Structures are given as structure tokens and as C-alpha cells.
Amino acid sequence: MSSNQTNAIVIPIYKESLSVYEQISLEQCFRIFKGLDIVAVKPVQLQTTDKRFTKVITFENAYFENVFGYNRLMLSSTFYAAFQDYPYILIYQLDAFVFSNQLDYWCSKKYDYIGAPWFYDKGHQSTFKKLKEAFRSYWHRRYNIKGKDGKPALDKQLNKMVGNGGFSLRKTDTFFKICEKYKTQITEYEDKENSIFNEDIFFSIELNRKTNTLKIPSYKEAVNFAIETCPEIAIELNDGKLPFGCHAWEKNLKFWKDKIEDFHYKLT
Secondary structure (H helix, E strand, O other), rough: OOOOOOOOEEEEEOOOOOOOHHHHHHHHHHHHHHOOOEEEEOOOOOOOOOOOEEEEEOHHHHHHHHHHHHHHHOOOOOHHHHOOOOOOEEEEOOOEEOOOHHHHHHHOOOOEEEEEEEEOOOOOOOHHHHHHHHHHHHHHHHOOOOOOOOOHHHHHHHEEEEEEEEEEEEHEEEEEEEHHOOOHHHHHHHHHHHOOOHHHHHHHHHHHOOOOOOOOOOOOHHHEEEEOOOOHHHHHOOOOOOOOEEOOOOHHHHHOOOOOOOOOOOOO
């Protein structure tokens, strides 16, 4: 671990050949976080030749084969035990993009978990309708209300909740203890039949349904940290300012293109 800092950026890598956008994401990470500990996590079978990583940590191949394997990895205490020397880790998937180095600032907030808030564009709503929508979302989250298909309505459970795990800050010791304590509940999230809920929803929604198990900021504060869905809505909430980072930017390329090209990358 570098002597001049105490937290780490963690990049999951599962393939040798990166797309152009993934290469941009990786390059920006090394550029913005120069001098900090940047750690690759990868499957056993993958050979990593990029010498810029501070270290490379290897896990079983099965964890990187699909989203279900990745969920198991991120919900395992073994994963967080590998980073016990770091108070916080920033998960930086290769569809993320960081705009500035705010890592120490967000770590100083002492939250357990931060990710980009989820937004579902409801269009223009009256004050009454907004209140009704907020109550309905609260009710669906608290009691995990299912629809006729037997699945939760994500737009009701996730709207204005924090947040997505693709660019997320996690308090390492807290996550280790959570993964140990809630092993029974975690098995439900490892089941392919329940794949509608990924690992980030376990931490952001499931654990806090009825009690505040994890300390998580409000969506209004979290848009300063990261943006993913409905970027037009999120950036307006952030008074037009860029956040610390964004996730899944290629899905909203029209919105992010000029902002990323300001860093001298060429997007097509």
C-alpha cells in the first residue's frame, strides 16, 4: 500500500481485450488517480500485463463468468477481506468515468456506501402527485411489494434511492461484517431466479428496508458523487455541476459525449 494514502480504487477486469470505451475508462482512472493505489481484481485464468496497477488480486474464474458470479463475489466477505488494509474502496467498473479526484472528500463523509442514485423519469408532476409517488415508493420498498408477475416493481422501489454499484464507495470493514452477518439473506441474491436484484440493491435497499443498517446519503447529496440514470434530471439537481464520476455513460452517450471529450478523448 502506498504511504501517501489509505484508500484504494478497485477495478474488476474479466477479459484481456478491452473495448475503446473501456480503454478510455481505464486511462481516465489512471490519469485522475495518479499516485493512488489502483488495484485490479481478475479471474485466475486472465493474464494482466498492465504494470500501472499497484497490485493485482485474483479470485476464482466463476466469479467473473456472468452477473450472477459477480454478485456472489461482491456479496462475499472474502472479497472485502482482501482489502482490509484500506478503510474505503472505490469500485470502478470499466463503464465508469471519473471527472476529478474527490476520493478523500467522500471518504471523509464517513458514509458506509455511496453510489449513483436511480431515477425513473415520471415527467412533470404536481406537488400532490410527487407526494403520492414518494409514499408509494416508500411502501413498496419497506414491504417489498410484488406485482402480478411476482416480481417487485423496480421503478417504485429504486426511484431516488442510492445507489448503483458500478462506481461506488464502500467502507471495507462494514461490508466485511455485513457479508458475514447476513449470509442467509445473501443466498437469495445469489439465486439466479432472483437476479432482478443485484448486489448493489442488496446493500442499498434490502439492508435498509426497515432499519438503517448502512449509513447512506440522500439522493440529493449522492448526485454530487455520481450519476447514472436520467442524467438530465440528475445534473439539474446538481446545479449543472459535474459529479465525482458517472456510470454506464455509453448508454447516455449523447449527454456525456462533450463532457468526456473535454478530457481530450475522441468518442464516435
